[in-house]
Amino acid sequence: MVEKKTVCQIVEEWLKEKDYFLVEIAVSSDDKIVVEIDHAEGVWIEDCVELSRYIESKLNREEEDYELEVGSAGIGQPFKVLQQYYNHIGKEVEILTRDGRKLNGVLKNADEEKFVVTILKKVKIAGDKRPKLQEEDETFVYADIKYTKYLISFK
Template sequence: MIEKNEIKALAEEYLKNSPDYLVDIIVAPGNSITVEIDNDNGVNIDDCVELSRHLESQLDRDAEDFELTVTSAGLTSPFKTHRQYKKYEGKEVEVLTKKGEKLKGTLKSSTYDNFTVEVSKMVKPEGAKRKTEVKEEQTFNYDEVKHTKYLIKF
């Protein structure tokens, strides 16, 4: 079986001087390899083709057969890298915590340790007849969330 670390090293070496960056590598049984890349300005199909050709040229099908797919990170896919969080700062996201709480808000900032989301809540102030909208910032460590996704609005 082809090792994930081998594919990772080849892909990172190829992408090091590129605006594209590696998001994930999946090596499934039967040597079905999926390489997922992203770019701060969106991935071009030609970028996927070029990386695929590079990886194909570095691997020996005669020694071990494989199936290779190079794709961009899906727009609705969960974030997997810090750079994806940086890319979507200022945009609306959905956060699902490990406690099962689902929040929607604006991704305000991210560091290598955590990220902050501004969430709007309807709160009824004491003595008021109606609820008013209150914005609140919540900070999460990455290990506290199941996923964070970009919310597409039409």
């Protein structure tokens, strides 16, 4: 069986001095290896092919029979690593909290413990008949959310 640790080391070697970052590596019991990478400006198919060939050059098919899939994290998919939050600062995201609230807003900031999203909320202002939309920053701890993902808009 192909060891996940081995694949991680190979991918990390390839990533050195590149602007790509690792999102996830999965190795199933039947030796299907799935590697997801990402980049601030998107992932090029040529780079996925290059990484795939690099991994294959480091693994011995005579010893292990495996299936290899290398691709991007996928637009519209939930964020899996902190770097994805950094890359989407200033962009609109969708958040689903553990208590079931679904919110849309602009990702304002992120660090290792939390992230901040600017959300438009209806606020009743004294003297006005109707509530008005007002920007409000809301802070989330990663443990309190089910997912955050880039919101694709066709406006």
